[in-house]
Amino acid sequence: MDIIREIYDAVLEGKVEQASRSVQQALGSGVAASDILNRSLIAAMDVVGEKFGEGELFIPQVLWSAKAMQSAMDFLKPRFSSGEQAKTGTVVIGTAKGDIHDIGKNLVAIMLEGAGFEVADLGVDVTPERFVEKAVAVKADVVAVSALLTTTMQSMGEVVRLVRGKGLPLRVLIGGAPVDRAFCEEIGADAYGMDAVDGLRKAKELVKR
Amino acid sequence: MTVCVKREELLKELGYRQAPDPRLLQLIDDVLIMMGDLAEYKSVYKEICDSEGLPPFLIGAPLKYAGAATLGEKLENRVKELFDKGKPAEAFILDTAGSVAVTKAGDMLWTRIKEDALARGFGKGLRRTPGCIGIELETQRWIFEQLADPGLGITLTESWMMVPRKSLSFLARFGGKLIKSFSCRACPRYSGCTLRV
Numbered sequence: 001m002d003i004i005r006e007i008y009d010a011v012l013e014g015k016v017e018q019a020s021r022s023v024q025q026a027l028g029s030g031v032a033a034s035d036i037l038n039r040s041l042i043a044a045m046d047v048v049g050e051k052f053g054e055g056e057l058f059i060p061q062v063l064w065s066a067k068a069m070q071s072a073m074d075f076l077k078p079r080f081s082s083g084e085q086a087k088t089g090t091v092v093i094g095t096a097k098g099d100i101h102d103i104g105k106n107l108v109a110i111m112l113e114g115a116g117f118e119v120a121d122l123g124v125d126v127t128p129e130r131f132v133e134k135a136v137a138v139k140a141d142v143v144a145v146s147a148l149l150t151t152t153m154q155s156m157g158e159v160v161r162l163v164r165g166k167g168l169p170l171r172v173l174i175g176g177a178p179v180d181r182a183f184c185e186e187i188g189a190d191a192y193g194m195d196a197v198d199g200l201r202k203a204k205e206l207v208k209r
Numbered sequence: 210m211t212v213c214v215k216r217e218e219l220l221k222e223l224g225y226r227q228a229p230d231p232r233l234l235q236l237i238d239d240v241l242i243m244m245g246d247l248a249e250y251k252s253v254y255k256e257i258c259d260s261e262g263l264p265p266f267l268i269g270a271p272l273k274y275a276g277a278a279t280l281g282e283k284l285e286n287r288v289k290e291l292f293d294k295g296k297p298a299e300a301f302i303l304d305t306a307g308s309v310a311v312t313k314a315g316d317m318l319w320t321r322i323k324e325d326a327l328a329r330g331f332g333k334g335l336r337r338t339p340g341c342i343g344i345e346l347e348t349q350r351w352i353f354e355q356l357a358d359p360g361l362g363i364t365l366t367e368s369w370m371m372v373p374r375k376s377l378s379f380l381a382r383f384g385g386k387l388i389k390s391f392s393c394r395a396c397p398r399y400s401g402c403t404l405r406v
Contacts, residue, residue: 060233098367098368
């Protein structure tokens with residue numbers, strides 16, 4: 001089988017070791033890192049995202065695929081001349097102030113890392129000031145804020161106000177069970193992700209803007 | 210007492226309507242075995258008397274209770290450990306199993322309370338959790354002041370979240386008339402809410 005196809009299948013099926021092995025084999029036989037990235041890894045994760053959206057795959061399988069992609073990326077990254085080609089962008093992520101729920105945030109972080117983002121995970125109960133401070137320090141493209149409760153999602157608005165108030169070139173992505181488009185527009189955030197896969201999709205769109 | 214989560218219940222919670230591939234089924238079974246050693250179910254409930262500061266949900270009820278249940282901290286510590294070790298699928302499945310278990314723990318506690326109420330002549334009751342429509346999250350503090358049981362092992366953060374996270378609390382009332390609506394339908398976010406009860 002074509003090695004590009006083999007890597008693609010390994011990521012699609014969430015076979016972590018197989019993905020790593022095949023990427024090493026492909027690199028060893030002279031396949032360009034950019035070909036592996038675009039034709040195998042990104043292509044497979046796009047299909048994973050589609051299948052998730054269609055209800056054909058569920059979170060555990062998506063996580064397996066993300067891990068397979070991440071393990072493959074570990075071998076690819078050193079092959080890019082500046083290191084920048086493999087980096088999709090930088091995201092600072094955390095759970096909103098007052099909230100200690102982190103599963104959703106962790107899933108998005110894994111998806112982002114799998115897709116080649118640099119991720120600075122601030123954990124839970126993060127103040128708006130801390131989000132902005134870290135984003136400035138790491139020159140982030142996106143600040144991603146998660147909340148599980150209607151009571152804690154209010155602090156997402158504070159993050160947006162702080163970013164806009166300081167005139168920072170940052171995009172604010174929000175997500176979590178109580179968050180919807182109306183709330184996103186109400187607080188002036190740049191996008192909201194309705195689940196981990198959509199969060200990744202939105203982060204990719206935001207860094208392209 | 211233990212809380213048992215069945216494979217079918219966990220699959221349903223994860224979103225599967227049909228059995229997934231054998232590799233995933235094996236992982237799910239492994240996680241359920243793991244959970245058996247990690248979930249430390251504890252619960253407590255207490256009858257509440259009329260007093261100043263009574264939450265509006267309980268006003269007018271001749272028989273009322275506060276209750277809480279937890280699975281302890283071992284399970285969520287293991288979830289964190291699995292995430293840190295780069296095993297997110299396992300971590301996510303274990304966390305989901307914990308969510309199913311804590312919901313069942315709440316139902317088990319509710320059954321005990323209903324039995325208690327029935328023995329005292331009250332057949333039908335209502336329970337609501339702080340954070341639900343009409344019950345402020347701050348009510349958590351009041352509930353845990355009433356329960357006053359350090360053996361339960363639940364503490365509250367500054368924003369009234371329970372630690373361990375796989376815990377729940379609620380108020381329950383039997384008889385009397387509600388002073389206002391505590392229905393989800395009264396919430397402005399009703400139509401798009403994914404947390405609807």
